[in-house]
Amino acid sequence: MTNLAGEITPIWELNPLWETLTEEERTRVLGKIEIVQYTKNEMIHFDGEESSHMGMLISGKIRIYKEGIGQKQIIRLLKPYDVYGYRACIANGPYNSNASAFEDSVVYRLQRDEFVRLAKENGAFCYGVMRMMAQDLAISEIRTVNLTQKHIRGRLAESLLQLVHKYGVEEDGQTLAMLLPREDLANMSNMTTSNAIRTLSQFAQEGLVAINGRRISILNEKELEKISRLG
Amino acid sequence: MTNLAGEITPIWELNPLWETLTEEERTRVLGKIEIVQYTKNEMIHFDGEESSHMGMLISGKIRIYKEGIGQKQIIRLLKPYDVYGYRACIANGPYNSNASAFEDSVVYRLQRDEFVRLAKENGAFCYGVMRMMAQDLAISEIRTVNLTQKHIRGRLAESLLQLVHKYGVEEDGQTLAMLLPREDLANMSNMTTSNAIRTLSQFAQEGLVAINGRRISILNEKELEKISRLG
DNA sequence: TAAGAAATATGTTAAAAAACATAATTAAAT
DNA sequence: ATTTAATTATGTTTTTTAACATATTTCTTA
Numbered sequence: 114m115t116n117l118a119g120e121i122t123p124i125w126e127l128n129p130l131w132e133t134l135t136e137e138e139r140t141r142v143l144g145k146i147e148i149v150q151y152t153k154n155e156m157i158h159f160d161g162e163e164s165s166h167m168g169m170l171i172s173g174k175i176r177i178y179k180e181g182i183g184q185k186q187i188i189r190l191l192k193p194y195d196v197y198g199y200r201a202c203i204a205n206g207p208y209n210s211n212a213s214a215f216e217d218s219v220v221y222r223l224q225r226d227e228f229v230r231l232a233k234e235n236g237a238f239c240y241g242v243m244r245m246m247a248q249d250l251a252i253s254e255i256r257t258v259n260l261t262q263k264h265i266r267g268r269l270a271e272s273l274l275q276l277v278h279k280y281g282v283e284e285d286g287q288t289l290a291m292l293l294p295r296e297d298l299a300n301m302s303n304m305t306t307s308n309a310i311r312t313l314s315q316f317a318q319e320g321l322v323a324i325n326g327r328r329i330s331i332l333n334e335k336e337l338e339k340i341s342r343l344g
Numbered sequence: 345m346t347n348l349a350g351e352i353t354p355i356w357e358l359n360p361l362w363e364t365l366t367e368e369e370r371t372r373v374l375g376k377i378e379i380v381q382y383t384k385n386e387m388i389h390f391d392g393e394e395s396s397h398m399g400m401l402i403s404g405k406i407r408i409y410k411e412g413i414g415q416k417q418i419i420r421l422l423k424p425y426d427v428y429g430y431r432a433c434i435a436n437g438p439y440n441s442n443a444s445a446f447e448d449s450v451v452y453r454l455q456r457d458e459f460v461r462l463a464k465e466n467g468a469f470c471y472g473v474m475r476m477m478a479q480d481l482a483i484s485e486i487r488t489v490n491l492t493q494k495h496i497r498g499r500l501a502e503s504l505l506q507l508v509h510k511y512g513v514e515e516d517g518q519t520l521a522m523l524l525p526r527e528d529l530a531n532m533s534n535m536t537t538s539n540a541i542r543t544l545s546q547f548a549q550e551g552l553v554a555i556n557g558r559r560i561s562i563l564n565e566k567e568l569e570k571i572s573r574l575g
Numbered sequence: 576t577a578a579g580a581a582a583t584a585t586g587t588t589a590a591a592a593a594a595c596a597t598a599a600t601t602a603a604a605t
Numbered sequence: 606a607t608t609t610a611a612t613t614a615t616g617t618t619t620t621t622t623a624a625c626a627t628a629t630t631t632c633t634t635a
Contacts, residue, residue, distance in 0.1 A: 247434045
């Protein structure tokens with residue numbers, strides 16, 4: 114972790130979450146933000162550790178995950194301008210998941226007390242944070258059912274589609290812009306790495322995807338959706 | 345569903361969530377609350393249906409669940425003075441789960457717009473609702489890992505312990521106060537009904553619990569905790 | 576650039592859980 | 606009170622997934 118010096122881009126231009134801040138709050142917050150850099154695979158925070166900051170990813174990619182019984186469970190992946198750690202700050206308690214940099218990443222971070230102060234003094238901001246949390250809660254509950262009830266093929270298909278929607282594809286219109294190791298794909302999909310590798314290569318044999326090392330191209334999105342839907 | 349007439353008990357005496365309301369808001373809200381009765385197994389709301397109300401359970405028990413691929417998934421069980429449906433109201437969208445009365449139940453319910461108005465006009469109330477949601481989100485994420493990574497015995501042990509902590513035990517200090525059909529126990533624990541029955545009877549053979557029809561007594565909580573912890 | 580480590584691939588075996596089957600018991604309805 | 610339906614119980618089979626094993630390839634890094 115390295116603290117960087119430099120100009121802070123006005124955060125309300127990066128994520129509409131901050132648009133409800135007053136002029137006074139904007140000035141204050143901009144003065145409080147730290148620019149922090151993490152290197153590939155560096156830990157950002159730990160499950161169980163008392164929350165100290167919330168953050169907004171500026172560049173790079175971050176994974177949020179929990180350590181299960183011998184296996185990691187990726188809860189969500191972040192792309193630039195996504196925020197993280199805000200739930201623990203609001204709960205005024207420990208983080209309930211780990212965060213680590215997927216690749217070299219830069220974040221803006223804000224101390225818990227500053228963030229909580231905004232939520233307490235600005236009702237519109239509070240309401241916005243709450244709506245974001247309501248969204249995350251719905252996603253989490255849907256996810257639980259998907260991960261527990263779908264079979265391996267359905268879970269993997271779903272993860273691939275999530276990657277498409279989260280990070281998009283390259284100019285060819287089908288190659289995932291996110292180059293994810295099989296292990297992370299497995300941790301997203303609640304399966305062992307072996308099974309992620311095996312199932313992905315089955316998908317390739319069936320012509321649903323094309324594999325070129327870590328580069329995965331989605332050849333038949335419709336069919337993957339069907340596999341995901343039917344479990 | 346039956347609308348009942350009668351006095352509304354001041355809700356801030358039932359659940360501290362409402363304590364932040366001003367005198368004016370208290371009077372207004374009390375005038376808006378409806379008393380509604382549901383009979384055993386009656387549906388209260390459906391997944392996907394546009395949210396119209398949030399509610400607070402006054403008497404009885406309610407299950408919140410999602411329909412998975414051919415199997416229900418119980419997300420949480422409510423006891424009196426728990427609230428439900430508030431997430432969908434805040435998100436200003438559809439419910440993302442089903443709610444049904446586990447037994448004859450009475451609820452106080454409040455229209456979405458009224459609830460949202462409180463959250464928008466009263467920052468302290470908004471903050472309280474948000475903290476509750478932060479709690480629910482943490483629980484949901486922990487639950488996902490537990491349900492996906494623990495084995496059957498671990499999942500069932502965990503459900504039994506949850507029932508102890510949620511609804512408590514009878515005067516003998518060990519018999520669950522909640523008489524849950526095996527099917528619901530299975531739906532809480534992400535397993536088939538057969539496996540819930542089989543595993544529970546294994547626990548009984550091992551002296552961890554005693555079964556008397558639907559009455560389950562917890563004989564060795566320590567050991568159940570161990571089984572739950574180790575998966 | 577070579578050696579070592581990590582990641583990917585694929586086959587085989589073992590364990591876990593679902594599906595299926597059928598009986599016994601209990602609860603509900605007439 | 607008696608029939609019917611639902612729930613509980615338990616055994617057997619099949620499917621699914623993890624665990625294990627071992628090449629092969631691709632990245633690191635010295």
